[in-house]
Amino acid sequence: xxxxxFFVLSLLALVSCQLENAWNTAxxxxxxxxxxxxxxxxxxxxxxxxxxxxxxQSPSSAITPEPDIPAPPSHEAWDALLRQYVSATGKVNYxxxxxDKAKLQAYLDELAANPVRDSWSRxxxxxxxxxxxxxxxxxxxxxxxxxxxxxxxxxxKPWDVKWIQLGDKAYSLNNxxxxxxxxxxxxxxxHFAVNCAARSCPPLLNRAWTAGNLxxxxxxxxxxxxxNPAFNQIGPKTVEISKIFEWYATDFGNIVEYLNKYAKTxxxxxxxxxxxxxxxxxxx
Numbered sequence: 370x371x372x373x374x375f376f377v378l379s380l381l382a383l384v385s386c387q388l389e390n391a392w393n394t395a396x397x398x399x400x401x402x403x404x405x406x407x408x409x410x411x412x413x414x415x416x417x418x419x420x421x422x423x424x425x426q427s428p429s430s431a432i433t434p435e436p437d438i439p440a441p442p443s444h445e446a447w448d449a450l451l452r453q454y455v456s457a458t459g460k461v462n463y464x465x466x467x468x469d470k471a472k473l474q475a476y477l478d479e480l481a482a483n484p485v486r487d488s489w490s491r492x493x494x495x496x497x498x499x500x501x502x503x504x505x506x507x508x509x510x511x512x513x514x515x516x517x518x519x520x521x522x523x524x525x526k527p528w529d530v531k532w533i534q535l536g537d538k539a540y541s542l543n544n545x546x547x548x549x550x551x552x553x554x555x556x557x558x559x560h561f562a563v564n565c566a567a568r569s570c571p572p573l574l575n576r577a578w579t580a581g582n583l584x585x586x587x588x589x590x591x592x593x594x595x596x597n598p599a600f601n602q603i604g605p606k607t608v609e610i611s612k613i614f615e616w617y618a619t620d621f622g623n624i625v626e627y628l629n630k631y632a633k634t635x636x637x638x639x640x641x642x643x644x645x646x647x648x649x650x651x652x653x
Contacts, residue, residue: 439488442480444578444579445577447476451576455574456575459573459574460572461652473504484537485535491554492584496577501533506542528546546559561590561591561594562587569612595632596632605636611644612645625639
């Protein structure tokens, strides 16, 4: 009997031990097991864990909007005024412009609010400065009209007064031409683009300058001016030319060679060069 009871107790102990082992194997494997599973490519467990959290974004992955780069102002309003009030030969209808001076002022305000930016192309910058010079010169004349000559303004020195506000800077006409356009762009043809409102000045173009038309019109204006007998008289052995070529001689270099690039009459080397008197009468 005692032996039988001992046998039953041993049997129960054995069954209890097997049940405990089975329970332990059903529990979550220890960290070392997870490492082993990952090394075998069994990543189900860790993948489930990671999906419960939002992935972190590194600072470099954040999208930063690019700042707006101001574009050059439109010159369409100035172009419309020039087409309407300036003839093909450069004669300006100042009386008509007086009636439309509000449109001119609106364009000048646009230039003032949009000064030249480093991001603009070279041609965009140069077109801006030529248009600014010409448009503010017209405004200067309108502010004193009727007058016989621009030389009647500011004691004969209208180019030296700083009254042109562009952005946060004030400029004179001389600042624009001689401190900005000439040294920065080194473009001799601009002398046939900027207009000083005088009869002997290269005619005011009846179009606004833009980056798109700049080079074509510079070439056109230069050739037209040099071959116009009202401004220059060119022969093979003698030439009588505009004072502009004397005043800005450093921009043109050898004057005979320069003229021969555009003149319809071939000028001989060593030809006699003289300069015409300048007519400061108003270009109307």
